[in-house]
Amino acid sequence: MNNILNIGIFGYGTVGEGLAHVLKNSEGIKSQIKKVCVRTKNKERNGIPQSIITYNADDILKNKDIDLVAELIDDDNEAYRIVKQALINKKNVVSANKKMLAQHLQELIKLQKKHEVSLIYEASSCGSIPIIRNLEEYYDNDLIQSLSGIMNGSSNYILSKIFNENTEYSKALKDAQKLGFAETDPSSDVEGYDTLYKLIILTVHAFGVFIKSDEVFNTGISNLKAYDIKIAKQKGFKIRLIGQSTKLDDSKINLHVCPKFVDSKDQSYNVEDHYNGISINGKFYDNQFMYGKGAGAHPTGSAVLSDISALEYNYKYEYKKLNLNSNLEHSNNLRLHIYISFTNFDQIKNFNFIEINEQFKSSEHNYIIGKINLTELIKHKHIIEKEKLFIATI
Amino acid sequence: MNNILNIGIFGYGTVGEGLAHVLKNSEGIKSQIKKVCVRTKNKERNGIPQSIITYNADDILKNKDIDLVAELIDDDNEAYRIVKQALINKKNVVSANKKMLAQHLQELIKLQKKHEVSLIYEASSCGSIPIIRNLEEYYDNDLIQSLSGIMNGSSNYILSKIFNENTEYSKALKDAQKLGFAETDPSSDVEGYDTLYKLIILTVHAFGVFIKSDEVFNTGISNLKAYDIKIAKQKGFKIRLIGQSTKLDDSKINLHVCPKFVDSKDQSYNVEDHYNGISINGKFYDNQFMYGKGAGAHPTGSAVLSDISALEYNYKYEYKKLNLNSNLEHSNNLRLHIYISFTNFDQIKNFNFIEINEQFKSSEHNYIIGKINLTELIKHKHIIEKEKLFIATI
Numbered sequence: 001m002n003n004i005l006n007i008g009i010f011g012y013g014t015v016g017e018g019l020a021h022v023l024k025n026s027e028g029i030k031s032q033i034k035k036v037c038v039r040t041k042n043k044e045r046n047g048i049p050q051s052i053i054t055y056n057a058d059d060i061l062k063n064k065d066i067d068l069v070a071e072l073i074d075d076d077n078e079a080y081r082i083v084k085q086a087l088i089n090k091k092n093v094v095s096a097n098k099k100m101l102a103q104h105l106q107e108l109i110k111l112q113k114k115h116e117v118s119l120i121y122e123a124s125s126c127g128s129i130p131i132i133r134n135l136e137e138y139y140d141n142d143l144i145q146s147l148s149g150i151m152n153g154s155s156n157y158i159l160s161k162i163f164n165e166n167t168e169y170s171k172a173l174k175d176a177q178k179l180g181f182a183e184t185d186p187s188s189d190v191e192g193y194d195t196l197y198k199l200i201i202l203t204v205h206a207f208g209v210f211i212k213s214d215e216v217f218n219t220g221i222s223n224l225k226a227y228d229i230k231i232a233k234q235k236g237f238k239i240r241l242i243g244q245s246t247k248l249d250d251s252k253i254n255l256h257v258c259p260k261f262v263d264s265k266d267q268s269y270n271v272e273d274h275y276n277g278i279s280i281n282g283k284f285y286d287n288q289f290m291y292g293k294g295a296g297a298h299p300t301g302s303a304v305l306s307d308i309s310a311l312e313y314n315y316k317y318e319y320k321k322l323n324l325n326s327n328l329e330h331s332n333n334l335r336l337h338i339y340i341s342f343t344n345f346d347q348i349k350n351f352n353f354i355e356i357n358e359q360f361k362s363s364e365h366n367y368i369i370g371k372i373n374l375t376e377l378i379k380h381k382h383i384i385e386k387e388k389l390f391i392a393t394i
Numbered sequence: 395m396n397n398i399l400n401i402g403i404f405g406y407g408t409v410g411e412g413l414a415h416v417l418k419n420s421e422g423i424k425s426q427i428k429k430v431c432v433r434t435k436n437k438e439r440n441g442i443p444q445s446i447i448t449y450n451a452d453d454i455l456k457n458k459d460i461d462l463v464a465e466l467i468d469d470d471n472e473a474y475r476i477v478k479q480a481l482i483n484k485k486n487v488v489s490a491n492k493k494m495l496a497q498h499l500q501e502l503i504k505l506q507k508k509h510e511v512s513l514i515y516e517a518s519s520c521g522s523i524p525i526i527r528n529l530e531e532y533y534d535n536d537l538i539q540s541l542s543g544i545m546n547g548s549s550n551y552i553l554s555k556i557f558n559e560n561t562e563y564s565k566a567l568k569d570a571q572k573l574g575f576a577e578t579d580p581s582s583d584v585e586g587y588d589t590l591y592k593l594i595i596l597t598v599h600a601f602g603v604f605i606k607s608d609e610v611f612n613t614g615i616s617n618l619k620a621y622d623i624k625i626a627k628q629k630g631f632k633i634r635l636i637g638q639s640t641k642l643d644d645s646k647i648n649l650h651v652c653p654k655f656v657d658s659k660d661q662s663y664n665v666e667d668h669y670n671g672i673s674i675n676g677k678f679y680d681n682q683f684m685y686g687k688g689a690g691a692h693p694t695g696s697a698v699l700s701d702i703s704a705l706e707y708n709y710k711y712e713y714k715k716l717n718l719n720s721n722l723e724h725s726n727n728l729r730l731h732i733y734i735s736f737t738n739f740d741q742i743k744n745f746n747f748i749e750i751n752e753q754f755k756s757s758e759h760n761y762i763i764g765k766i767n768l769t770e771l772i773k774h775k776h777i778i779e780k781e782k783l784f785i786a787t788i
């Protein structure tokens with residue numbers, strides 16, 4: 001049944017240190033850290049003895065005593081090389097690198113099969129919420145219709161601060177970084193890329209299709225202005241950054257990442273601070289919701305711990321849906337109800353709305369609420385980015 | 395890997411019919427219903443051909459073509475006999491009978507091991523929420539500190555109606571029964587026994603201990619009066635019926651079932667209608683919350699479906715924590731902060747409060763808010779029941 005696992009860790013940042021702490025405080029886990037490979041020399045590292053630190057990847061990758069590699073570094077290219085080599089060298093791998101996984105998952109799934117090892121990555125998506133495991137094990141039938149929610153802890157922390165404490169965007173961002181919620185490069189969090197990567201990973205497990213990131217529209221909260229917040233509040237909404245994956249029909253699926261105006265009936269309305277919350281909608285069970293801490297050393301560390309614990313029992317993802325293979329194709333042909341704000345009407349003069357419900361002009365700012373096809377937004381994505389337009393679905 | 399499963403169903407009430415409907419609409423599931431055993435003859439049954447109906451249990455239990463028995467009947471004694479015999483006859487079993495499981499789980503776990511079959515029962519607890527699977531697979535380490543929440547859909551439906559629509563208790567109860575949320579005997583729902591059975595089952599998977607139901611204090615919402623609701627509303631609370639299992643220290647655990655005054659910061663505040671919501675608190679990941687439909691034909695049917703789907707892959711609960719065996723013992727030595735209402739002070743004259751925070755007297759009603767040891771409440775349980783006193787924790 002279960003063996004004592006000897007772990008080699010790559011990276012000793014927030015998550016790595018969190019893992020070491022969590023491991024030390026979990027008596028039930030029959031695992032020990034053998035080696036920790038880091039980049040920067042002569043740096044103080046808490047929670048592990050200096051003797052197990054190495055700067056040479058091969059001390060882990062070629063180490064016959066190590067059964068399990070925990071890849072917890074920021075650099076996605078380096079992470080890809082490490083994970084690939086570890087699988088080839090027949091080691092089980094736990095990874096938390098969503099960007100790397102969202103790019104290379106197809107290849108890595110094949111590799112793990114070929115080399116008869118296991119690659120699992122619960123900590124890559126939504127921190128401590130066991131969402132991948134649930135999609136794999138419990139929502140493994142074809143009833144699921146959509147999956148959506150708050151998948152990025154640091155942008156949600158920022159939105160919470162802005163809405164509940166009237167903190168300014170830049171101050172809230174700095175606080176998030178100080179607390180270790182935000183990534184090294186915050187643009188990935190606030191521009192929706194981090195959410196996008198997680199959404200791609202979750203879609204593999206929810207719907208059995210791997211969608212490339214460049215096919216998916218994403219916009220974030222970095223263009224959010226004070227008056228957008230004022231309008232949202234006036235209308236009784238909070239703003240949340242939502243990733244959404246929806247089956248449009250038997251052959252089409254759409255993924256997109258966009259801020260959303262949510263009212264108090266929406267599950268995500270009450271998800272504050274660095275928490276994440278995922279709604280799963282399906283035939284028969286309707287709406288299900290999972291909530292938990294989405295960022296930070298210990299929540300992410302405990303997600304890695306659960307993966308390590310699963311590997312003690314030789315757990316691997318079955319990818320049942322990917323194997324059954326659905327004929328689902330990605331489509332952006334989808335009507336959205338949006339709020340868009342801008343400083344002058346010229347900026348959006350080429351945006352072809354299906355229907356305009358509200359139009360507001362003032363010396364200070366302007367906005368439109370209306371229906372538009374997602375393909376239209378994609379067509380004008382360069383304008384949205386260049387002119388820093390804020391968009392939210394309603 | 396996976397075979398086509400031939401299913402024999404016992405019982406064709408709300409859940410049985412829900413399962414047949416869900417199965418018919420799930421293409422991915424490689425299972426078919428071979429036989430359905432029911433008690434009442436000459437009754438119209440939707441969704442299955444007359445030809446597969448039988449009144450003789452042995453047509454399923456001794457049928458070599460049937461691999462999987464789905465036990466979906468109300469009568470816990472009969473359910474026990476069926477499940478036991480099915481396991482002995484080497485059939486995998488899916489059960490939704492919480493009362494039966496809460497009484498016989500220890501014996502049935504041994505039986506399934508002895509006969510090398512699998513007994514799983516996700517549908518027994520919290521309807522469509524995959525709580526047992528998560529406790530088994532994801533929260534399988536020793537970090538978990540407490541588990542609590544709304545586990546009974548019909549009493550929550552009643553409380554929702556009362557709080558949101560000012561419906562009277564008896565009318566709300568009738569509505570719940572009409573909609574098929576309430577059990578045949580509603581006393582189990584409203585007096586907290588249904589919650590108690592589920593809590594016992596969940597505690598096996600969360601903490602690895604089997605606690606007998608007669609050791610656990612439970613009180614429900616059947617004594618709730620109009621003025622209790624008024625007081626709760628005045629103080630900004632809603633009332634929820636909560637089952638709670640808490641590790642008091644390394645060697646003690648407490649289970650109890652009691653209504654609770656919850657404010658808007660409590661996750662269960664927003665759980666309305668026949669939904670259930672479970673909070674899991676643990677070291678490092680802190681609070682996690684799972685939400686979904688807790689009653690009704692299709693949500694429960696889809697939970698049974700997920701179990702059937704798991705059996706296609708030969709899934710079984712590992713009972714890791716039960717195997718590791720904890721030395722946890724049940725203790726009722728726990729200080730509770732409660733609201734208790736009564737018609738005259740004589741009723742509670744023997745209740746020994748640690749501390750009284752509020753005391754209200756009027757011609758219409760009286761209440762006390764204060765701290766009391768749970769052992770005190772247990773000592774006076776006969777008075778609570780006889781005098782129909784309403785108690786809620788705060």
